Amino acid sequence: MFGALRYHLGKSPLLQVAVYLGPFVLFPILDRNAYHVDVLTNVAIYVILAMGLNVVIGFAGLLNLGYAAFFAIGAYTYALLNLHTGCPFWAGLPAAGTVAMLFGFLIAVPSIRVRGDYLAITTLGFGEIVRILFNNLDTWTGGPNGLLGIDRPTFFGYRFSVSPVPYFYLALVLAAVIAYLLFRLSDSKIGRALVAIREDELAAKCMGVPALRIKLYAFGLSSFIAGLAGAVFASKQTIVTPDSFDFVLSVLILAMVVLGGMGNIWGSALGALVLGTLPEILRGFAGYRMLIFGLLMILMMIFRPQGMLGGALIRRELRPRHREPRDGPA
Amino acid sequence: MALLEVRAVSKRFGGVTALKSMDLEVREGEIVGLIGPNGAGKTSFFNCITGLLPIDAGEIVFLDGRRRLSGQGPASILRAGVARTFQNLRIFKNMTALENVAIGFHTRTKSGLFDAFLRTRRFRVEERMVFSRSLELMHFVGLDGRGNVTAGNLPYGSQKRLEIARALACEPKLLLLDEPVAGMNPVEKEEISALVRRIRQKNIAVLLIEHDMRVVMPLSDRVVVMDEGRKIAEGTPESVRSNPRVIQAYLGED
Numbered sequence: 001m002f003g004a005l006r007y008h009l010g011k012s013p014l015l016q017v018a019v020y021l022g023p024f025v026l027f028p029i030l031d032r033n034a035y036h037v038d039v040l041t042n043v044a045i046y047v048i049l050a051m052g053l054n055v056v057i058g059f060a061g062l063l064n065l066g067y068a069a070f071f072a073i074g075a076y077t078y079a080l081l082n083l084h085t086g087c088p089f090w091a092g093l094p095a096a097g098t099v100a101m102l103f104g105f106l107i108a109v110p111s112i113r114v115r116g117d118y119l120a121i122t123t124l125g126f127g128e129i130v131r132i133l134f135n136n137l138d139t140w141t142g143g144p145n146g147l148l149g150i151d152r153p154t155f156f157g158y159r160f161s162v163s164p165v166p167y168f169y170l171a172l173v174l175a176a177v178i179a180y181l182l183f184r185l186s187d188s189k190i191g192r193a194l195v196a197i198r199e200d201e202l203a204a205k206c207m208g209v210p211a212l213r214i215k216l217y218a219f220g221l222s223s224f225i226a227g228l229a230g231a232v233f234a235s236k237q238t239i240v241t242p243d244s245f246d247f248v249l250s251v252l253i254l255a256m257v258v259l260g261g262m263g264n265i266w267g268s269a270l271g272a273l274v275l276g277t278l279p280e281i282l283r284g285f286a287g288y289r290m291l292i293f294g295l296l297m298i299l300m301m302i303f304r305p306q307g308m309l310g311g312a313l314i315r316r317e318l319r320p321r322h323r324e325p326r327d328g329p330a
Numbered sequence: 331m332a333l334l335e336v337r338a339v340s341k342r343f344g345g346v347t348a349l350k351s352m353d354l355e356v357r358e359g360e361i362v363g364l365i366g367p368n369g370a371g372k373t374s375f376f377n378c379i380t381g382l383l384p385i386d387a388g389e390i391v392f393l394d395g396r397r398r399l400s401g402q403g404p405a406s407i408l409r410a411g412v413a414r415t416f417q418n419l420r421i422f423k424n425m426t427a428l429e430n431v432a433i434g435f436h437t438r439t440k441s442g443l444f445d446a447f448l449r450t451r452r453f454r455v456e457e458r459m460v461f462s463r464s465l466e467l468m469h470f471v472g473l474d475g476r477g478n479v480t481a482g483n484l485p486y487g488s489q490k491r492l493e494i495a496r497a498l499a500c501e502p503k504l505l506l507l508d509e510p511v512a513g514m515n516p517v518e519k520e521e522i523s524a525l526v527r528r529i530r531q532k533n534i535a536v537l538l539i540e541h542d543m544r545v546v547m548p549l550s551d552r553v554v555v556m557d558e559g560r561k562i563a564e565g566t567p568e569s570v571r572s573n574p575r576v577i578q579a580y581l582g583e584d
Contacts, residue, residue, distance in 0.1 A: 188446035196422050196433050203420035208408040208437035
């Protein structure tokens with residue numbers, strides 16, 4: 001029976017979404033502790049962010065160290081639209097994604113041509129600039145105090161309130177839709193082109209794959225997803241401040257992707273679940289909490305560098321190459 | 331009719347001159363052998379034609395001069411109808427064999443990101459077309475039934491064939507083969523020669539670099555000999571074989 005399930009899971013992304021994310025629908029019903037649901041809502045937002053960052057890191061093989069900036073841009077876009085024009089959440093959500101995507105293109109177009117390390121530094125710088133701008137443009141962003149009184153969503157007359165439960169479902173549904181669409185992406189012409197570019201960019205170009213454009217797609221899509229997560233976050237908190245989007249958040253999301261297994265959609269989700277809940281589970285250790293957290297991550301990277309769900313493909317790609325083919329300029 | 335015309339192309343790497351005013355012509359449906367001692371500039375020449383290296387001087391035109399290739403990028407040269415293989419295999423080792431071939435169809439299909447998300451009719455039709463055509467090409471190069479094998483796990487000879495199938499997927503009018511039989515045994519060499527002849531029957535011209543004279547001489551309609559970045563001889567295999575300049579280039583001066 002399990003053999004048959006495995007077979008069908010491999011074939012149908014829809015079934016995977018139902019099997020892996022479906023059980024979480026029951027969580028708020030089984031566990032009525034509002035704090036627990038709140039933690040899991042944040043985890044669901046992390047899941048969206050990790051899946052989004054995975055598009056750039058896992059699919060396209062580009063290192064983005066400023067991912068929190070796109071999350072911030074999404075959050076501030078919805079906040080500003082809502083406060084100035086009364087824009088409702090459901091219109092603000094795609095707007096937040098779109099604005100984040102535009103900034104994604106803005107940063108990617110000049111820097112994506114250069115090799116990995118430079119893009120990492122550019123995005124790192126961009127992440128800091130965005131946070132500092134939000135911190136200092138007092139007249140628009142309220143500076144360090146942030147923006148307050150952002151509207152919560154309404155859903156067919158139902159008004160979201162302080163309870164985290166509806167936000168949990170909102171983030172869960174969004175995560176499910178994104179996961180499903182990413183599966184469709186990876187099993188397509190663009191998905192194959194991304195793998196080809198990662199494997200051998202020169203050969204891919206010679207086969208007519210427009211490598212730059214495809215990498216830009218990946219970067220834009222990844223930023224769009226971060227923007228969506230930002231809008232959900234802003235509507236849940238009803239307040240956005242620059243210090244929610246610091247460099248540590250970028251690194252945390254990166255750690256989720258790597259820990260879960262680069263390139264694996266469910267790996268990113270699992271990484272987000274583990275790194276999102278672990279600090280809560282470890283609360284019993286009080287002061288040693290972050291020490292144990294860090295230790296677990298180090299051990300993980302030593303004993304399973306491809307991540308929890310990282311497949312054979314990532315393991316092979318991580319192996320250092322001894323010999324680069326020589327024909328054709330690098 | 332001249333399919334490819336290379337006129338006085340030069341290429342320098344710093345102080346080293348890789349190509350000195352190189353000329354070449356390939357006509358439609360022709361098999362042209364490009365030979366020369368090591369370091370003669372053959373692979374650099376391929377890299378210049380396919381747009382991987384910018385040329386310093388000269389001109390490369392395609393389709394009776396209707397299409398300029400010099401100054402274009404690899405992707406647009408491919409779209410014009412020039413596909414290639416590499417001296418040291420450059421297949422996508424971690425993808426399946428069939429996916430490798432499917433990559434060659436990238437420029438022939440139109441569906442984009444949203445077609446993939448929404449699984450539009452266009453997407454489904456194109457995917458079906460790509461994979462059935464890829465299977466045909468696998469059959470054409472003699473790799474039946476190996477579609478789901480991870481490309482890196484195929485034996486060397488099969489990887490070479492796979493690279494040819496991937497290049498054919500681009501539907502080229504001219505195929506550049508860089509040492510297609512290097513490292514193969516005599517039986518495999520004969521099979522690849524037969525494959526090249528079948529490619530020509532599809533009205534695809536072939537320009538091949540090859541060191542093995544027992545392969546290149548019977549296969550080529552015309553042979554071009556390069557030495558130190560320039561063409562030193564050209565003609566039928568027989569005339570080239572007896573050309574004193576060629577013998578001198580290969581055996582050295584007395």
